[in-house]
Amino acid sequence: MNLRQTFLAAALALAFGVASAATLRVANQGDANSMDPHSLNESLQLSFTGNIYEPLVGRDRKLALTPALATSWKQTSPTVWRFELRKGVTFHGGEKLTADDVVFSFKRAAGDGSDMKGYTSSIKEVRKTDDFTVEIETTAPFPILPDVISLVYIMNKAWCEANKAEKPVDRRKGIENAASFRANGTGPFRLKERQPTTRTVLVRNLNHWAKAEGNVDEVIFTPIGNDATRVAALLSGEIDLMEPVPLQDVERLKANANLKVMQGPELRTIFLGMDQKRDELLFSNIKGKNPFKDVRVRRAFYRAIDIETIKTRVMRGAATPTALMVAPGIKGFVADLNKRPAFDVEAAKKLMAEAGYPNGFEVGMNCPNDRYVNDGEICQAVAANLARIGVKINLQAESKATYFPKILSRNTSFYMLGWTPGTYDSHNAMSNLMATPTDKGQGLFNLGSYSNPKIDELTAKVQAETDEAKRNAMIAEAFKLHADDFAHIPLHQQALAWAMKKNVELTQLPDNFMPFKWITVK
Template sequence: MTRRIPAITAALLATAAITISSAEAETLRWARAAEALTLDPHAQNEGPTSVLMQQIYEPLIVRNMEGVMEPGLALDWAPSADDPNVWVFNLREGVTFHGGETFNAEDVVFSFNRAMSETSNFKELLSSVAEVRAAGPYTLEIVTNGPNPLLPNNLTGILVMDEGWATENGAVEVQDYAAGEDTYSARNTNGTGPYVLTSREADAQTVLTAFDAYWGIGAFPLAASEVIFTPIQNPATRVAALLSGEVDFIQDVPVQDLDRVANADGLGLATTAQNRVIFFGLNVGADDLTHDNVEGANPLADHRVREAMTLTLNRDAIMQVVMRGQSAPTGVATPPPVNGWTPELDAYPAVDVEAAQALMEEAGYGDGFTIQLDCPNDRYVNDEAICQAVVGMFAQIGITINLSALPRAQHFPLLANGETDFYMLGWGVPTYDSEYIFNFLFHTRDGERGSWNATNFSDAAMDTMIESLSSEVDLEARNAMIADLWEMAQAELIYLPLHNQVLNWGVSDHWITVVDPNDTVRFKYFATN
């Protein structure tokens, strides 16, 4: 009998824990298209990597599978009554790391300082932090550069390591993933999370085993005693594994197979609007591009060329033909759940090839030019197919595209190292606030912010406004500043927004879960029927 996955609340899942005995706990077999890029918890702020890491490591504050913030390694948090620049966190006692070490405030201080270091991919989330200090074994103080009322929102992705284990194993420094560095922390783990890394063969299989000393036993269902993760890039193979019962749960049901999964006996399909926008980035700041046929000039630096490109991008056709209705076309690089999104920003221009051709002619590129488009082929829904579709669209205005589609493990370093001129990227916003987008995607890449800004765009006025968002305590004034920043960002056209993804999960009827709009799975919340 086919049914849809019920959207039960986290509270119900927690209650269900008392009815699930250890004897009933069992193996959950999980597959998705993408593999984790590394096991270093601070090296890559990237969806599939973070999902695996958050089974093993934990933050102070967790967003449960309905996106609601709840206590993790911190029991509670509040601004200091004595100093508005200080947040005070009371930490959970009795927590142990997988290696048997006792968790305390010093581990958090170490982990946060590590996450703020140069090679960390999470430092933008802590850009307002001046100091992290232990005020006692289980009391933490975070000092910010000016009051930051939204700081807790930024902490749900900062995972905590054991300081002694990291020091003993030469893992104090964050792996430099973009440089291809291999480190101990990239291959080994020691967290406080519900699951212990038992074995791992990258790109083949990762086995996680329930941690028998986990502090959350009795508070969460923890129905899976073992989680076996298998990355299966090929969509047909992934669906076949689900339909045959080889796996119990897949995160990314291909759009062409939604009906097959929905109508299959013993399976359920869950669908929701995902907190993720897909767009194309343009290298607007370089004097000359590397992967084009225009010598001594950068055609993407001309606003008229960028405007012509957005007028040629047929978002509706991609939604209908490539995505089979499983996308929401958009004109802005932020998804709807995020503070700062408005229907007006979301509007996108109608396709007007004639006007686009006129703009190309006016810019001096009436005969067009050739450029390389860098696209992942295993990260977003139909990513390579989308890129193939836009090749024909841009050809209408004389832009000849050489498509380079690579696995994300090769694609993302191109962005990190500034080796791409035109690329696809998807962006989720776990903080649900536009500051996250501006810090990573629009701020000048300066070693502290802008780590995912591969466009070479830089605007001093925008940088100043972005930096002030973290310390503006008047939320009405802050929202007005966000609106101004979006107006400036939209005018620049350094990104060509395409659509917001629709999220589809397929799961055996035996398992009960909530589909998370961030596509973040936390197996401790999974229960069984």
């Protein structure tokens, strides 16, 4: 360590008021696919870039709203919210944060190539009233707007223009720009080095507006896709922290005196979706029609999946089977509706025969193998289950780096997806997963293009309703319609499992985000 580094470490230790500044070495089964904060609405991506960029309204350790780049906000009319910006905030490049950056960032997040349109679809206009005040006008009353925009990160307008990154990286088209590999945020960490799929290094932003809560001054993030290799790296001391822990290794790591494992429920729901729009499936031996347009086929698929065996054997008990698209803990969850139709192969065969497919059919299935817990294994189990009713699944399991661009382009017939409502509210799942897709961002992740006009109507009403009882009743009605249509096949909520050295202290959030600012290495 040279003199400058020694001085920096000492200064950091004094600033933190805790243990000496430290390097944190983190491993995950996959990489953050881009440094562009508007390019992919995926938890790992948003968790990682959320250390570099910040929203107007953030979250605390209990997921409650907290001031971030806005110090305060209020509703000035049923459709207008006013946000007062924090003064004295600088981007990592030295530029001052102003209302122009906020207006630009919301326009960018709502524009071509953005994967964040689901968070901006109800916004009519974002306007500057002075250098440190912005107003957001919505198309209809939207009482939970501050919750909705907590994942819309603010970029520097001048930097994006200078680097020809005015539009987001379009993951569907494979288009990259400077924001893919470089970053200029206001967050507690700066991007120092980016080697996609290999290594990404962050360093502490010493000019951050908030007092540091942890002592990490450098983060070395390494994607390690192989479970055994990732565990070996932790056991050998090569890394300090990893997630997810392979389910088969949880007890072994718990028994290690030098390590600890943190487990908890996750708010993510894993589910299957089906193309219900095309007149002929892209990947099937059935020509001239689409079997998934028949509710009997969708119902047969649902009833043929042995969810309890997936829970016990594939997930080793670390999953909670569900009949809903949201988890307990999400506002609007309806416990009375969380009852799956019974697993029944014979009933499923009968439904297939009634629909005109007594011998089943072939269909392609897209699945990631490095995004969710045991995702590839779950899809293999689903394929084996469906074989019992004559359905031959042509499974394509692949890295999320190629999987997401494919399914987000709707280049799929049958797919797996996981979803955590970024607002922790059921309206988010309704708007993104259940409502009819539009060019404004509604239904952006309804990748099978399921459509029910009544659910669309309820989604709009839930957005504007302030009476909690009425709102919850409408959410329940929408969930019931969705379930009766067998529009998707919910599987389960997976459990979180992180493993780390004993000297690492952190906060494990149920949305699986990992803010490095809250981590201390003793």
